[in-house]
Amino acid sequence: MNDAEPSFFHRFFLAFSAFGRTLASGEFAAGVHRLRRGGAVTVPATIVAVPAEPPKSAPLSEVLKTASPDAALQLLGLLQQEGRLIDFLQEDVAGYSDAEIGAAARVVHEGCRKTLRAHLALEPVRAEAEGSRLTVAAGFDAQALRLIGNVVGQPPFAGTLVHRGWRVAEVRLPKLAEGHDARVIQPAEVEL
Amino acid sequence: MNAANARYAVGIDLGTTHCVMASVELDRVDGETVLLELEPVPQLVGPGAVEARTLLPSFLYLPHPDELAAVDTVLPWSAEPTCVAGELARSLGAKTPLRLVASAKSWLCHPGVDRRAAILPVDAPEEVARLSPLEASTRYLEHLRQAWDRARPEAPLAEQRLTLTVPASFDPAARELTVEAARAAGLSNLVLLEEPQAALYSWIETSAGGWRKQVGVGEVILVIDLGGGTADFSLIAVTEQDGNLALQRIAVGEHILLGGDNMDLALAHGLRAKLAAQGTSLEPWQVQGLVHGCRAAKEQLLADAALEALPVVVPSRGSRLIGGTLRTELTREEVARTLVDGFFPVVDADARPIARARTGLTRVGLPYAQDAAVTRHLAAFLGRQRDAAADCGITLAAGASFLHPSAVLFNGGVFKAPLLAARVLEVLNAWLAQEGAPAARRLEGIHLDHAVARGAAYLGCVREGRGVRIRGGTARAYYVGVESAMPAVPGLEPPVEALCVAPFGMEEGSRAELPAHELGLVVGEPVHFRFFGSATRREDRVGTVLEFWAADELDELPGIEVTLPAEGRAAGEVVPVRLQASVTEVGTLELEAVSRDGAERWKVEFDVRASDAG
Numbered sequence: 053m054n055d056a057e058p059s060f061f062h063r064f065f066l067a068f069s070a071f072g073r074t075l076a077s078g079e080f081a082a083g084v085h086r087l088r089r090g091g092a093v094t095v096p097a098t099i100v101a102v103p104a105e106p107p108k109s110a111p112l113s114e115v116l117k118t119a120s121p122d123a124a125l126q127l128l129g130l131l132q133q134e135g136r137l138i139d140f141l142q143e144d145v146a147g148y149s150d151a152e153i154g155a156a157a158r159v160v161h162e163g164c165r166k167t168l169r170a171h172l173a174l175e176p177v178r179a180e181a182e183g184s185r186l187t188v189a190a191g192f193d194a195q196a197l198r199l200i201g202n203v204v205g206q207p208p209f210a211g212t213l214v215h216r217g218w219r220v221a222e223v224r225l226p227k228l229a230e231g232h233d234a235r236v237i238q239p240a241e242v243e244l
Numbered sequence: 245m246n247a248a249n250a251r252y253a254v255g256i257d258l259g260t261t262h263c264v265m266a267s268v269e270l271d272r273v274d275g276e277t278v279l280l281e282l283e284p285v286p287q288l289v290g291p292g293a294v295e296a297r298t299l300l301p302s303f304l305y306l307p308h309p310d311e312l313a314a315v316d317t318v319l320p321w322s323a324e325p326t327c328v329a330g331e332l333a334r335s336l337g338a339k340t341p342l343r344l345v346a347s348a349k350s351w352l353c354h355p356g357v358d359r360r361a362a363i364l365p366v367d368a369p370e371e372v373a374r375l376s377p378l379e380a381s382t383r384y385l386e387h388l389r390q391a392w393d394r395a396r397p398e399a400p401l402a403e404q405r406l407t408l409t410v411p412a413s414f415d416p417a418a419r420e421l422t423v424e425a426a427r428a429a430g431l432s433n434l435v436l437l438e439e440p441q442a443a444l445y446s447w448i449e450t451s452a453g454g455w456r457k458q459v460g461v462g463e464v465i466l467v468i469d470l471g472g473g474t475a476d477f478s479l480i481a482v483t484e485q486d487g488n489l490a491l492q493r494i495a496v497g498e499h500i501l502l503g504g505d506n507m508d509l510a511l512a513h514g515l516r517a518k519l520a521a522q523g524t525s526l527e528p529w530q531v532q533g534l535v536h537g538c539r540a541a542k543e544q545l546l547a548d549a550a551l552e553a554l555p556v557v558v559p560s561r562g563s564r565l566i567g568g569t570l571r572t573e574l575t576r577e578e579v580a581r582t583l584v585d586g587f588f589p590v591v592d593a594d595a596r597p598i599a600r601a602r603t604g605l606t607r608v609g610l611p612y613a614q615d616a617a618v619t620r621h622l623a624a625f626l627g628r629q630r631d632a633a634a635d636c637g638i639t640l641a642a643g644a645s646f647l648h649p650s651a652v653l654f655n656g657g658v659f660k661a662p663l664l665a666a667r668v669l670e671v672l673n674a675w676l677a678q679e680g681a682p683a684a685r686r687l688e689g690i691h692l693d694h695a696v697a698r699g700a701a702y703l704g705c706v707r708e709g710r711g712v713r714i715r716g717g718t719a720r721a722y723y724v725g726v727e728s729a730m731p732a733v734p735g736l737e738p739p740v741e742a743l744c745v746a747p748f749g750m751e752e753g754s755r756a757e758l759p760a761h762e763l764g765l766v767v768g769e770p771v772h773f774r775f776f777g778s779a780t781r782r783e784d785r786v787g788t789v790l791e792f793w794a795a796d797e798l799d800e801l802p803g804i805e806v807t808l809p810a811e812g813r814a815a816g817e818v819v820p821v822r823l824q825a826s827v828t829e830v831g832t833l834e835l836e837a838v839s840r841d842g843a844e845r846w847k848v849e850f851d852v853r854a855s856d857a858g
Contacts, residue, residue: 126293129290130290133290136559136565139563139564139565140565140566142563143563143564143565143566143567145566148566148567151571152566152567152569153566155555155557155566155569155571156557156559156565156566156569158555158557159557159559159565159569160565162540224295225295226289226290226293226294226295227293227294227295227320228292228293228294229292229293229294229315229316229318230315230318231292231315232291232292232293232315232316238563239291241339241561
């Protein structure tokens, strides 16, 4: 990776892989945490999945050395295999009727949902129903709960739950064989 | 057998469509409360991707040498497996069926093929190194053993108290082959358990002692096990022994190759016909997709009475998903007609399965049930077993035309659709009402996919004396065909009489007496006998000779064969012997030829190579 600002594509994978590794590795998570608390100044803030304050100290280069896109590619591969997600997103939908898109969307929805259920344990961040009023006490986890709108004054804050949030409680990805090329998320198929 | 050092009781459900393994640590068993765990089985789920799953799909894929890179088939315990087992095998096989070994278990009990010959996959071209049904079963067990041994290197599976399940309808030869497969996989310390019994054990285990309040003395429990590939029925009577409730398996059904896979296939064929009527003809790969889509849509339609129809979508194979996708609809009416009325029709208690020309349900080779109606098979079973409970002191009302069960335990993936279990119960209760008997109730609480493996693991605890054991012994009496003493009529085959060598209900570890009747064996030549079983003749003793029998009383099984070694005798000499049967601790039937003085014994083999029997 060069030091210039990475392409969107690259940032996308980086974000995904940082996401996976933050969940999977305590060490990595600690690195991300340090980064968010003020990591290296030399590195653009787009590295982590969550928007962060400008980082200020140095452990990031270590973090970057170990970061690998494999987990993100693997997840993409699973979403493609089961739910044809990449095929769907790569197709130009402009020329199709809603019924045609809807038929394909069922394949994508069913397959991707199955994949999510099989490999991630998803849970809402907040258990309350959306639209309900809630109080945010001082010292809340700013990563898990974001204040929006009229953000003024001091906690506790009273507000309305707009989105319950999602948190991945567990990631269960298949183990990959050493030397397996995760970049091929869908092999070309040739019928004989 | 030596399981003295066993730390675990392990149950393996070696299913037609998937295998499950469950275990319980024997030290942690407390009375009737056991802590059962399912063993995750690492398997290839994609090329180069290994994941531990509870179900190991019973599929083997024999890849072309150039098809998969070496790294793509690496397992935690093997860098170079010769074939792929489990999830990846199933998904590769969906696209390349000619290299897929499926339903090996059904082939293992197919009397029309040589079960030791490399015949699978049947459609494979010459260059594919095929496997025998026996080898395929061995591979699954080997995979499970490796998975276990890797998770617990300090307690290898071969040293644990292992129970392997077989369909109740498996004949002695198929049971023996199952044990042979286990031995070949390095597992010689095991016992066999019939699957419906395993399901009932699981129900007992799940109730944690509460089962005694749910059933009482004099009841008959009907177990209906409807898996992906087979339908298996058993009857278990609740009796009393020394003041305690006891369970006795009193009857098992015939081997019926009919299951959930047939149902999905039938729905898909219905939709294919509908599409064809609209001018769209499907390619084979689209039918596969249709089957897959039908399975999902069927489950939703059967679960939610408010749904009238669900779209079934067959995605294109190319990268253009939206343009090439085929869409049709599965309606509630179609599911009701094809599935509920097709497989579970409302019939009378005297209905019997219809033998008719083979339909779209059949595949080349396997003897699938010709009548798809589960309820007709059930009616035939209960009718044939009308008197099964008499020996337990359970009498039917006068004029009863079939055995009246008082409770039903459903098992197998088919019953994930609650509507289907409800339909079976409705039909059964209509029969009972007609004969003035009280309605049967449903026993609940088992996991439809895991119960057999769990019950098998639980048996390991029971064998340690912790819990009630289902008794019953062999569910058939066995007979050897002997030529009748009647004068031969030219042009006619000499009539055959059936000599009973093993009575009904022989317990594990017991030996039948010697029949008085002698057979002549020719030294140095294999001698072949016809072999029969009866699931209804409970009163025949060893030595009983049947000259006539009704068509549904005796089933012809694969023949038996014995060769007397030539040592000490002249070749061609005829030696009189008697046949003695025993049931091993493992649960297999063994036959021995015993010399007149009783000093010499020769093992009689089940002929699993015959292709004309059955």
